[in-house]
Amino acid sequence: MSWTLISGLTMTTTLRVRDLRVSYGPVQAVRSISFEIEPKAIVALLGANGAGKSTTLRAITGLQRPVEGEIEFEGRSISRITPMQLARAGIAFSPEGRRPFGEMSVLENLLVGAHTRPRDVAKKLDRIYEYFPRLKERSKQISSSLSGGEQQMLAIGRALMAEPKLLLLDEPTLGLAPLLAREIMRILREINDEQGISILIVEQNARMALKLCDYAYVLASGRLTAEGTGGDLLKGDYIQNAYIGN
Amino acid sequence: MSELQQTNPVPATAKWKIPQEFLTAKSATYCALFLPLAALPLLIDSSFVYHIAILVCLNAIITSGLGVIVRVDQLSLAHGAFAGIGAYASALAVIKLGVPFLLSLVLAALAAGVAAVLLGRLVLGLKGVYFVLATFAFNELFRMIMLLLPEISGGTNGLSNIPAAEIAGLEISSKPGFYIFIALALAATLLVVWMILRSPIGRAFDAISGNLPLAQASGIPPRRYQILAFTSGSVIAGVGGGIMAAYVGFISPESFTFWFSVNTIIMLIVGGRYSIMGPVLGALLLTPLPEVLRSTGQLQQIIYGVCLIAILRFMPGGVSGLIDRFAELMSGRK
Numbered sequence: 001m002s003w004t005l006i007s008g009l010t011m012t013t014t015l016r017v018r019d020l021r022v023s024y025g026p027v028q029a030v031r032s033i034s035f036e037i038e039p040k041a042i043v044a045l046l047g048a049n050g051a052g053k054s055t056t057l058r059a060i061t062g063l064q065r066p067v068e069g070e071i072e073f074e075g076r077s078i079s080r081i082t083p084m085q086l087a088r089a090g091i092a093f094s095p096e097g098r099r100p101f102g103e104m105s106v107l108e109n110l111l112v113g114a115h116t117r118p119r120d121v122a123k124k125l126d127r128i129y130e131y132f133p134r135l136k137e138r139s140k141q142i143s144s145s146l147s148g149g150e151q152q153m154l155a156i157g158r159a160l161m162a163e164p165k166l167l168l169l170d171e172p173t174l175g176l177a178p179l180l181a182r183e184i185m186r187i188l189r190e191i192n193d194e195q196g197i198s199i200l201i202v203e204q205n206a207r208m209a210l211k212l213c214d215y216a217y218v219l220a221s222g223r224l225t226a227e228g229t230g231g232d233l234l235k236g237d238y239i240q241n242a243y244i245g246n
Numbered sequence: 247m248s249e250l251q252q253t254n255p256v257p258a259t260a261k262w263k264i265p266q267e268f269l270t271a272k273s274a275t276y277c278a279l280f281l282p283l284a285a286l287p288l289l290i291d292s293s294f295v296y297h298i299a300i301l302v303c304l305n306a307i308i309t310s311g312l313g314v315i316v317r318v319d320q321l322s323l324a325h326g327a328f329a330g331i332g333a334y335a336s337a338l339a340v341i342k343l344g345v346p347f348l349l350s351l352v353l354a355a356l357a358a359g360v361a362a363v364l365l366g367r368l369v370l371g372l373k374g375v376y377f378v379l380a381t382f383a384f385n386e387l388f389r390m391i392m393l394l395l396p397e398i399s400g401g402t403n404g405l406s407n408i409p410a411a412e413i414a415g416l417e418i419s420s421k422p423g424f425y426i427f428i429a430l431a432l433a434a435t436l437l438v439v440w441m442i443l444r445s446p447i448g449r450a451f452d453a454i455s456g457n458l459p460l461a462q463a464s465g466i467p468p469r470r471y472q473i474l475a476f477t478s479g480s481v482i483a484g485v486g487g488g489i490m491a492a493y494v495g496f497i498s499p500e501s502f503t504f505w506f507s508v509n510t511i512i513m514l515i516v517g518g519r520y521s522i523m524g525p526v527l528g529a530l531l532l533t534p535l536p537e538v539l540r541s542t543g544q545l546q547q548i549i550y551g552v553c554l555i556a557i558l559r560f561m562p563g564g565v566s567g568l569i570d571r572f573a574e575l576m577s578g579r580k
Binding site: 061063082083084085086087088092093094095096099100101102103104108111112113115116118158162 | 446449450452453456457459460461462463464465466467
């Protein structure tokens with residue numbers, strides 16, 4: 001879908017998923033879901049364990065071939081994209097959560113992130129170090145020695161080095177202390193505000209994600225059960241239903 | 247010498263940032279260790295010491311090539327075959343076509359490179375042990391083809407009377423002359439390997455072996471870089487083979503068996519596969535060992551085996567891992 005802004009520019013939907021169906025053999029993990037991410041939006045995909053959130057992400061990133069459905073990124077089909085082509089297309093993603101290139105230093109990790117866009121590396125590094133001063137302090141340190149929170153910062157920083165238009169995050173606050181989790185959410189909002197990067201965040205931590213996002217979709221047993229702005233969903237009992245069942 | 251001088255100078259482009267990265271405690275330790283050692287044969291001036299020193303340099307060059315391949319998490323058992331391809335290419339070029347020595351080394355590199363690209367495209371899709379087995383089979387295949395083509399390879403008799411190396415009309419068949427040449431060749435090899443591994447290409451190698459899914463998601467095509475690593479490593483083996491042919495003056499298919507590859511692997515692991523200097527250390531320790539242990543007769547193999555197991559057990563990073571730790575202590579970092 002495209003619509004015309006006041007300025008007259010036509011903008012296409014950043015990500016559009018239509019009738020997506022994904023199975024692992026006979027097991028249907030995702031049963032026909034559709035959703036959209038508008039440019040510069042933060043969208044949350046929520047649901048309990050096994051609801052199909054990660055499978056949806058695997059389908060978008062080309063790690064799992066969908067049985068049916070269409071995935072479009074900026075108007076072009078990416079249903080058959082390989083993980084390798086994602087970065088070039090403008091989608092940043094860490095396939096194994098926040099796990100870095102363990103044997104490399106923080107700086108080297110960030111430099112690998114810039115593999116597809118090696119221009120202006122110094123400028124990009126400065127900006128990432130502004131968001132995450134902790135990474136600057138540890139730039140020479142081996143990344144496997146970082147704490148969970150620092151590794152998450154590194155994963156986001158590495159993603160930004162590729163100058164993505166869409167950032168996919170799988171459980172970025174998993175296992176982090178609440179204070180640190182909130183800090184990361186705050187920085188994500190800042191990155192979104194300043195750089196206009198769309199963010200799709202997959203979370204079990206619904207409350208925190210709803211406070212951050214512009215719009216959210218709730219998944220249960222591979223189907224969409226609710227959608228709405230973060231504020232609306234926080235008020236209703238959709239979330240309880242999705243997690244506990246009704 | 248003109249070839250060497252072209253590869254030796256440090257490129258002036260700011261991209262490589264050589265002064266900063268080169269003046270570390272680690273490189274200082276290695277320089278303090280190796281520069282006097284490299285000068286030692288010249289001081290002792292014994293034919294036997296020169297011979298050993300030349301073999302050390304030769305093994306170090308060939309093992310450096312394997313070190314590049316191992317960076318992308320692939321273990322090649324065909325390294326002997328690539329040294330052999332280089333050796334035959336350069337020896338045949340010198341004998342049959344009268345090509346000058348340095349040009350014959352370029353041909354050796356080309357031959358090994360073409361063979362590596364072809365084999366790499368074929369087998370680099372294989373994972374782990376299957377890749378190792380495929381390269382093992384290639385090594386045997388090379389040996390058998392050479393045995394079956396006596397008009398090219400000399401068959402079991404091999405190629406003898408390979409002319410002594412000659413650079414710009416200057417014969418370097420004398421041991422000191424050849425030692426200086428091969429020491430410079432080793433230095434050039436190490437510099438090239440260092441430049442590759444410090445560049446974005448080397449970072450891509452490390453990314454692939456460190457976390458393959460993340461490397462792919464970062465837009466690094468693993469196959470292309472694996473072929474690149476396999477080819478550059480095999481090219482280095484080919485050049486080493488060419489130098490070997492000129493030094494020894496005789497090659498046969500039996501010079502490049504499976505055991506050649508295995509010995510290279512052992513030198514790499516013992517020296518340290520994570521460090522550029524690892525292959526040099528491995529060659530330095532293991533090349534003279536059979537000579538030193540020769541007087542022990544039958545015990546030789548046993549002592550050799552025990553040394554290997556001890557190193558593998560107590561120094562997983564190899565000898566260079568130990569030196570790196572020492573250097574870090576000296577520079578006061580933890």
